[in-house]
Amino acid sequence: MFVLASPSGAGKTSMAKRILAEDADISLSVSATTRGPRVGEKDGVDYHFIDDAAFDGLVESGALLEWAHVFGKRYGTPREPVREALSHGKDILFDIDWQGTQQLKARDSKDVVSVYILPPSLPELEKRLRSRGTDSEQVITDRMSRAASEISHWGEYDYVLVNDDFDTCLDQIRSILRAERLRRSRCKSYLSEYVRDMLAQGL
Numbered sequence: 458m459f460v461l462a463s464p465s466g467a468g469k470t471s472m473a474k475r476i477l478a479e480d481a482d483i484s485l486s487v488s489a490t491t492r493g494p495r496v497g498e499k500d501g502v503d504y505h506f507i508d509d510a511a512f513d514g515l516v517e518s519g520a521l522l523e524w525a526h527v528f529g530k531r532y533g534t535p536r537e538p539v540r541e542a543l544s545h546g547k548d549i550l551f552d553i554d555w556q557g558t559q560q561l562k563a564r565d566s567k568d569v570v571s572v573y574i575l576p577p578s579l580p581e582l583e584k585r586l587r588s589r590g591t592d593s594e595q596v597i598t599d600r601m602s603r604a605a606s607e608i609s610h611w612g613e614y615d616y617v618l619v620n621d622d623f624d625t626c627l628d629q630i631r632s633i634l635r636a637e638r639l640r641r642s643r644c645k646s647y648l649s650e651y652v653r654d655m656l657a658q659g660l
Contacts, residue, residue: 458539458565459483459634460551460558460614463574464604466586468620472574472627473552476634483548483634486539489515492530495591505535523553523560528599532557543568548638555610570637572630573614577621579604 463469477485489505491512500506507515512531515521524533534551542549551561561569576582582604586597611617616633620626641648 458486458543458549458551458561458569459637460553460561460569460571461574461630462552462554462558462571462607462614463620464576464582464607465600466582466589466604467574467576468585468623468626469552469574471623472620472630473550475627476630477550480634482546483550484542486534486549486551488532488534488553489521490530490532492528492532504532522564523557525554525556525560527554528603534561548634555607555613559613567642570616570633571614572616572618572633573611574626575608575611575617575619577619 461469461473473485476483487501487503487505489507489512491507491509492504494500494504494506498504509531512524512533515533515535516524520536521533522536522539524531532553534553534557539549551557553561558569558571562571576585579601583597583601586592586600592600618626618629637643
């Protein structure tokens with residue numbers, strides 16, 4: 458379970474899209490949310506858009522791996538699609554905040570890899586938010602206010618990167634993903650069989 462997190466505007470979503478487009482062995486965890494779709498978003502692709510009653514049902518039935526309040530709405534990760542993908546040997550990319558990351562690690566700390574992406578500076582972060590041209594002044598103010606709180610949790614992540622150059626930061630994420638896939642603990646069953654067969658052939 459590969460977590461990419463950052464304050465809004467730091468480049469997380471663009472990097473996640475690049476990773477997903479070029480790596481067939483990782484897929485996106487599609488969150489459920491009580492907010493409405495934005496322009497261009499598709500239900501079941503970008504998010505599962507549901508109402509408060511349906512979200513309450515998911516929480517009460519234990520069907521979510523994690524969930525949190527963000528900007529007055531709720532977001533959560535459905536459990537079954539993640540289990541299904543992991544059972545077939547696929548990595549899962551999570552676009553969640555520090556609250557969701559804490560919950561994931563509490564459930565399965567050994568199989569969660571978390572990466573936090575920092576902006577070069579807060580003024581640059583605000584500049585990026587404004588350049589998108591999609592948010593109102595109030596939304597930008599709210600996002601900047603929340604950014605300081607989110608950034609304060611940087612020490613809880615396994616890796617922390619500064620996105621002062623998109624391609625460099627993206628390459629660092631690729632390197633982390635490759636290295637984590639090669640950890641002995643994740644290759645244990647394959648390596649055990651390989652070494653056993655190798656030693657048997659040498660006898």
